[in-house]
Amino acid sequence: MSIKEQIDSIQIIDGHVHAVDPWYWLQYVGSFPFADVASKLPPLGPMQLLNKKKTTLRGFQEIFDFPHQELTQENLPEMERIYADSQKDEDEARYFMKAMDIAGIEGALEMCLSEPVLPPGIDASRFAKAQLVDGFLIPLDNGGIEGNKRVKEFVTMVEVYPKILRQKSDPKTFDAYLGFISNALEDLVKQDVVALKMNTAYWRDLVVDVVDRDEAEDVWNKKDTTPHRYKRLQDYLMRHLIAKAAELDLPIHIHTGSLGITRPIGSANPAVLDPFLWLPDIKAAKIVLLHGGYPFCREAGFMAGRAGDVPSCYLDFSMMTFFLPGSPDSIKNILKEWIEYGLADKLLYGSDGNSVLGMWMSAVNARHVLTLALDELIAEGFVDEGQAVNFATLILRGNVKKLYRIADGFLG
Numbered sequence: 001m002s003i004k005e006q007i008d009s010i011q012i013i014d015g016h017v018h019a020v021d022p023w024y025w026l027q028y029v030g031s032f033p034f035a036d037v038a039s040k041l042p043p044l045g046p047m048q049l050l051n052k053k054k055t056t057l058r059g060f061q062e063i064f065d066f067p068h069q070e071l072t073q074e075n076l077p078e079m080e081r082i083y084a085d086s087q088k089d090e091d092e093a094r095y096f097m098k099a100m101d102i103a104g105i106e107g108a109l110e111m112c113l114s115e116p117v118l119p120p121g122i123d124a125s126r127f128a129k130a131q132l133v134d135g136f137l138i139p140l141d142n143g144g145i146e147g148n149k150r151v152k153e154f155v156t157m158v159e160v161y162p163k164i165l166r167q168k169s170d171p172k173t174f175d176a177y178l179g180f181i182s183n184a185l186e187d188l189v190k191q192d193v194v195a196l197k198m199n200t201a202y203w204r205d206l207v208v209d210v211v212d213r214d215e216a217e218d219v220w221n222k223k224d225t226t227p228h229r230y231k232r233l234q235d236y237l238m239r240h241l242i243a244k245a246a247e248l249d250l251p252i253h254i255h256t257g258s259l260g261i262t263r264p265i266g267s268a269n270p271a272v273l274d275p276f277l278w279l280p281d282i283k284a285a286k287i288v289l290l291h292g293g294y295p296f297c298r299e300a301g302f303m304a305g306r307a308g309d310v311p312s313c314y315l316d317f318s319m320m321t322f323f324l325p326g327s328p329d330s331i332k333n334i335l336k337e338w339i340e341y342g343l344a345d346k347l348l349y350g351s352d353g354n355s356v357l358g359m360w361m362s363a364v365n366a367r368h369v370l371t372l373a374l375d376e377l378i379a380e381g382f383v384d385e386g387q388a389v390n391f392a393t394l395i396l397r398g399n400v401k402k403l404y405r406i407a408d409g410f411l412g
Helices: 004-010 023-026 050-065 074-085 087-102 148-168 174-190 214-223 227-248 270-277 297-307 331-340 356-379 385-403
Strands: 012-017 105-112 125-131 194-197 252-255 286-290 313-316
Touching: 004 356, 004 385, 012 174, 012 356, 023 148, 050 074, 050 087, 050 148, 050 194, 050 214, 050 356, 074 087, 087 105, 105 313, 125 214, 148 174, 174 194, 270 286, 270 297, 270 331, 297 313, 297 331, 331 356, 331 385, 356 385
Parallel strands: 012 105, 105 125, 125 194, 194 252, 252 286, 286 313
Antiparallel strands: none
């Protein structure tokens, strides 16, 4: 078989998916911050690249039984109607499962945003769970956190899980709150959660300063939410939470790079997080830098590629495979450079798909871009065919299985 045929035959484990994502948002926030992306087709105007148009058409033919062999102005309204219908609650889960089968996706790691539960309608035997936990960093009144509508929506969403737990046991002292966080993470392990998710980049920057306990406790006691002081408490709680995750061997997803956020790009540069990762109680943590840190891909690659007594970082390149203009060809050189840098065992495939088409398109594009990159590496003598297929297998499934301790046969 050709390299392409071998890569196409690999059963993917998607390490970052938002299946039926609006289910979480609509029941707790009442709105969905990515409705402008998930509920609309990829741009199909004259400036859109031909390969993305072809991929979109293929997806509609395979997933939604679109009857036409090409896109025209006459049948585009039909495509829009089919896609709108697929977003309905009763259909979206069914289409997700169908798209996984068509795309050769064995299973996925679901980002649970409210509680560690899966949306109704999806096959639980094919999904592991990651839990959103950055709400533990903002235990005070968050009405004063500044930002646009999307920032406000994210703050409301991340508050949900801690508030649910505080209805059962509301800690009154700072010591009790630290214990509350530790106990919550221990309980997540008992509920078969295999990773934690941090969306802090959506509502604050990634810089985490070293803060002493007395200062953090003073902010807690005074319920001081002035921006500088509140951030000091958040930074202390971030250290406590990630140190506990390291103790429990729970990998932590951290949103990096500017993809999907409406904030200055420098605030989400993974390099600004790096000093924090060297702290002795943090260095043992398994940190997953989401979205390859794009556009800071070299910084993220360097952080993941260091050897010796260094922080343990992994690169999830989700969203890059369908969100960027011209994907996947536009990221071929990035992926190739990461492999040349020796990161094949640190690269984690994920889609970040919060729509059926996004998840499917990401899988199609990932196979394509891996084929492009590995074909070139074979031609250059960097790897042979066997090594290339092994690298593709690691990236598309093996690394995700190992990091999140997913057994053979997935969850079934």
